Amino acid sequence: MFDKSTWIKLPRNVLQGHGVLDDLSAAVDELYLSGEPFLVTSPTPERIAGDRIRAQFDGISSVSLDRASFESVERVVEQAREQNAGYLIALGGGKPIDVAKMASDRLDCGFVSVPTAASHDGIVSGRSSIPEGDTRHSVAADPPLAVVADTELLAEAPWELTTAGCADIISNYTAVKDWELAHRLKNVEYSEYAGALSQMTAEMLVQSADSIKPGLEESAWIVTKALVSSGVAMSIAGSSRPASGAEHLFSHQLDRIAPGRALHGHQVGVGSILTEYFHSGPRGEWTDIRDALSTMGAPTTADELGIDGETVIEALTTAHEIRDRYTILGDGVSEDAAIEAATITGVI
Template identity: 70%
Template sequence: MFQKSKWIRLPRNVAVGHGVLDEVVDVVDDLHLQGRPLFVTSPTPREVAADPIAEDFEAAGIDPAVVTIESATFDSVEKVIEVAEAEEVSYLVGIGGGKAIDIAKMASHHLSMGFLSIPTAASHDGIVSNRGSVPDGDTRHSVAAEPPLAVVADTTVLAEAPWELTTAGCADIISNYTAVMDWRLAKRLKNVEYSEYAAALSEMTAEILVDNADLIRPGLEESSWVVTKALMSSGVAMSIAGSSRPASGAEHLFSHQLDRLEPNAALHGHQVGVGSIMTAYLHGGEKGFWTDIRDALDSIDAPTTATELGIDDETVLEALTSCHEIRDRYTILGDGMNEEAARDVATKTGVIS
C-alpha cells in the first residue's frame, strides 16, 4: 500500500530584479501580514538595505524593530528571539548575507512566525531554502528552519555588493554537481532518501549557470539576475528534497571543517568550490570531471587553490582527513581519507602545491 507523504514549503512571493527593494511594503501587504516586523541584519546590509526599507515602512505607518547580528551563532539566534519577544513583533525579515538570513529563519522557526528573505549579496543558496546553518559543538551544517514567505532580491543592490560575494554564490551553485554525485552514491550504497526531481533541478541549475558564465561579470546587473535565479532554484531543490542533499555533499563537509579550523578565513561559496574540485576528482579519477569544475570556477573568478582561499596547505589536509566526522552524511569520502590520499588528491588537482 502506498503511504508516502511530504510537505514542500516554498515562498509564495518572489520579487526579483531592478529596484524591487522599493516594493517590500507591497509584498508584505500582499501577504496580509499584520503588525510590526523585526528586521534581522548585520552592519553593512543595514546601511545598504535595512535602513532604506525601514523608511518605507515608517512612511506606511509601520514602525519596524531592528536587530543587528555580528555572527552566525546560537547566541545570535537567542538574541533575535529575545528582541522579537520584547518588541512584540509579528514577523521577521532577514536582510543581508547568508548569516543574517540564516539567523532570521532559525529564530522564526523557534518563534513560529513568518519570515521574509531579503538578500543583499548573491553569495549563497540559502536565500529560499528551508535550512539554517550555525556551528553547534563539533558539528557544522544546516538544520530545518522556517522557509521564507517571500523573497525580495534587488539586482541593483546585489550588483553593487563586492564582486567576490557574487563569485562565492556561483561557486556554491557549481558545487551542486558534486553534491548530487554524492547523493546518488549514498542512494546506491546506503539507500538514503533520494529525489530525482530535486537532483535534476540542482544539476540543471549548475548547468545553466555554467552555460551563462559569459554574462557573469563585475558590476553587471544582469550577472546578479543570472546568479540570483540559480541561487533560488538551488534553494527550491533543497525544499523539494526536504534536506540540503541536492546542494551539499563532501565539498560542504570540507568547507564546514575549514570554518571550524580557521573561522572566517574565506567565504562559504569559495571554500565549497575548492572542495568540489577535489571531490570531483575522487568521483572521476585522474582525467575527468574535476577539470571542468576547476575551469568553471576559474571562468567566474572564484578561487581554485588553497593559496587563493588564504588557507595553508596543512589546514586543507586536516580538513580533508577529518571532515567526514562532522555530520552523518555518506559521501565519496566514505569513512575518511588518510593523509597520504588527501595529499595526493589536493596535489594532483593543484589545490595545494
C-alpha cells in the same frame, strides 16, 4: 496500501530585479501577515539598505548581529518577543538570513528574506546552517514567505560575494553525485526531481559564464536565479542534500579550523574540485569544475582561499566526521590520498 506523502514548503512571493527593494512592503502586504515586522540584519547590510527598509516600515525595531550562532538566535527570539513582532525581515548575507530563519521557526512566525549578497543558496532555502562547537547544524526550518532580491543592490556588492554564489551553485555537481552514491550504498532517500533541478541549475549557470562579469547587473540576475532554483531543490528534497555533499563537509571543517578566512561559496568550490577528483579520478571531470570556477573568477587553489596546504589536508581528512552524511569521503580519506588529490588538482 499507498502510504507515501510529502509536504513541500516554498516561498509565496519571489521578487527579483532592478530596484525591487522598494516593493518590499507591497510584497509583504500580499502575504496577509498580522503584527509588526522586526528587522534582523548585520552592520554592513544595515548601512547599505537599512534606510530603504525603514522608509517602508515606519518605526520598525531591529537587531544587528555580528555572527551566526545559537546565541544570536536566542537574542533575536527574545527581542522580537519583547516587541510583539508578528514576522521577521532578514536583511543581509547568509548569516542574518540563517539566524532569522531559525528564530522565526522558534517564534512560530514567518520571515521575509532580503539578500544583499548573491553569495549562496540559503537565501531561499528551508535550511538554516549554524555552527556550534565542533559541529554544524543544518536545521530544518520554514523557507522565507517571500524573497526580495534587488539586482541593483546585489550588483553593487563586492564582486567576490557574487563569485561565491556561483561557486556554491557549481558545487551542486558533486553534491548530487554524493547524494546518488549515498542512495545506492546506504539507501538514503533520493529525489530524482530535486537532484535533476539542482544539477540543471549548475549546468545553466556554467552555460551563462560569459555573461557573469563584474559591473554587469545581468550577472546578479543570472546568479540569483540559480540560487533561487537551488533553494527550491532543497525545499523539494526536504534536506540540503541536492546542494550540499562532501565539498560542503570540507568547507564546514575549514570554518572550524581556519574560521573567517574565506567565503562559504569559495570554500565549497575548491572542495568540489577535490571531491570530483575522488569521484572520477585523475582524468575525470574535476578539470571542468576548476575551469568553470576560474572563468567566473572564483578561487581554485588553497593560496587563493588564503589557506595553507596543511590546513586543507587536515580539513579533507577529517571532513567526514563533521556530520552524519554519507559521501564519497566514506569513513575518511587517508593523509596520503588527500595530499595526492590536492597536488594533482593543483589545489596545493
